[in-house]
Amino acid sequence: MELKTATWNIRGANSIDKQNEVRNLIHNEHLSICAVLETHLKTKTVHDIGNYMFDKWDWISNVKYSPTCCRMVMGWDPTKVKVMVIHMAKQVTLCLVETVVDKSKFFCSFVYASNTCIERRKLWVELDGHKAFAKSYPWVLMGDFNVILKVDEHSAGGSSMTEEMNEFQECVNNIEVEDICSSGFHFTWTKSLKNPNCETLKKLDRIMANEEFVTNFSRAHALFQPYLISDHSPALLIIPDGLINKPKSFRFMNFIADKAEFIPLVENGRKKEVNGCPMFRVVKKLKAMKKDLKKLNWANGNVFSNVAALKVKLQKIQAEVDAKPHDKEIRADAVKSLNDYKEACNDETKILK
Structure with a gap:
C-alpha cells in the first residue's frame, strides 16, 4: 500500500482559503498523514479549524506547548494508519506510525524549528533524544528546520558556513541522518511571493532519515511541490510499497527451554529427513519445529x-x-x-x- 505523508508550513491557518488549500492537498494527493506548521491558531479556534481541515480524520495539536500561537496541527487517516504520539514539544513531535494493512512501522519526527538560533539548540537536543528512542528502528524527520545545511541551499550562494549552519550540521552528524532522494523544488522557501523583485530563496524544508529507514523503505522518496499561497513548499514523503517483507526470524520463548519436553522435541526435529544443501535443510527443520514450539509455549495457557x-x-x-x-x-x-x-x-x- 502506498503511504503519503506531508508537512506544510502554511504560515497561518486562520483564513478559509488556506484551510481549503490544506483540504485540497489531503484530497488531491491521497495523503495518509498531514502536519500543518506555523498555524498561528489560538487555543479557542484550534478545535473548530482542526475539525474542518481534517474532516473525519483523527488529529492533534501542540497548542499547550505554545498557547499564545499554535505551531503545529497534525492529522491522519485512521483507516490507513495508526499513529502513537511518543513525545511532543514546542518545536517537534515524535510519533510511531503503523500502517493498517501491512503493519509496517517507523518513527517520524515532525519538525517546525524556531526562528532563533538559541531556541533551535533545544530542538537539536530533543532530536538527539529521539534518536536514542528510535535506536535501530526506521526513523524519518520532516518539516521546516528554519536553517540551511549547505551554502548552495541559498539562492545568493555563499563562501562559508555560518555558526547556525555548523550547529545544524553537527546535529545531523550526531543523529546520523541524511536527506532521502527527492524531486521537485530545490529551494523550499521564498522570502516573498508577492514581490516580483524578490530573489531570496532557501531550502528550509527537508526530509531526512536514518540508515534503517532507507534500508527498509528503499523506494521511499521526497517530493517538494509548488508554494501555491504559502511561502513554503509542501513536502511529501512517498513510500510506494510500504515496508519490504522480510522472512521472520526463528524465535521462541526462553522459558520453554527448561521444560522436560523441549530437548526431545528439538531432537525429533533434528532427525527429520530433508533433502537439499546443508543451509536449506537447517532452515526447513527449524521451520517445521515452529508449530511444536508454539504449542509447548501455550501448553499451560497464558x-x-x-x-x-x-x-x-x-x-x-x-x-x-x-x-x-x-x-x-x-x-x-x-x-x-x-x-x-x-x-x-x-x-x-x-x-x-
Missing part, C-alpha cells in the same frame, strides 16, 4: 494469567491445610500447588527478562 490463578489456588489449599493439618491428601495437593505456582512464577520471570 503464563501471566496462569500465575494469578495458581496463586489463588495455592492460597485456598493452604487455608484448607491450616483447617485440617492431619489430612494427607490435602497436604499433598498443597505441595503440588506450591510447585506449580513456583514453576509458573519462574516462567513469568524468564519471559519478562
Whole structure:
C-alpha cells in the first residue's frame, strides 16, 4: 500500500482559503498523514479549524506547548494508519506510525524549528533524544528546520558556513541522518511571493532519515511541490510499497527451554529427513519445529494469567491445610500447588527478562 505523508508550513491557518488549500492537498494527493506548521491558531479556534481541515480524520495539536500561537496541527487517516504520539514539544513531535494493512512501522519526527538560533539548540537536543528512542528502528524527520545545511541551499550562494549552519550540521552528524532522494523544488522557501523583485530563496524544508529507514523503505522518496499561497513548499514523503517483507526470524520463548519436553522435541526435529544443501535443510527443520514450539509455549495457557490463578489456588489449599493439618491428601495437593505456582512464577520471570 502506498503511504503519503506531508508537512506544510502554511504560515497561518486562520483564513478559509488556506484551510481549503490544506483540504485540497489531503484530497488531491491521497495523503495518509498531514502536519500543518506555523498555524498561528489560538487555543479557542484550534478545535473548530482542526475539525474542518481534517474532516473525519483523527488529529492533534501542540497548542499547550505554545498557547499564545499554535505551531503545529497534525492529522491522519485512521483507516490507513495508526499513529502513537511518543513525545511532543514546542518545536517537534515524535510519533510511531503503523500502517493498517501491512503493519509496517517507523518513527517520524515532525519538525517546525524556531526562528532563533538559541531556541533551535533545544530542538537539536530533543532530536538527539529521539534518536536514542528510535535506536535501530526506521526513523524519518520532516518539516521546516528554519536553517540551511549547505551554502548552495541559498539562492545568493555563499563562501562559508555560518555558526547556525555548523550547529545544524553537527546535529545531523550526531543523529546520523541524511536527506532521502527527492524531486521537485530545490529551494523550499521564498522570502516573498508577492514581490516580483524578490530573489531570496532557501531550502528550509527537508526530509531526512536514518540508515534503517532507507534500508527498509528503499523506494521511499521526497517530493517538494509548488508554494501555491504559502511561502513554503509542501513536502511529501512517498513510500510506494510500504515496508519490504522480510522472512521472520526463528524465535521462541526462553522459558520453554527448561521444560522436560523441549530437548526431545528439538531432537525429533533434528532427525527429520530433508533433502537439499546443508543451509536449506537447517532452515526447513527449524521451520517445521515452529508449530511444536508454539504449542509447548501455550501448553499451560497464558503464563501471566496462569500465575494469578495458581496463586489463588495455592492460597485456598493452604487455608484448607491450616483447617485440617492431619489430612494427607490435602497436604499433598498443597505441595503440588506450591510447585506449580513456583514453576509458573519462574516462567513469568524468564519471559519478562
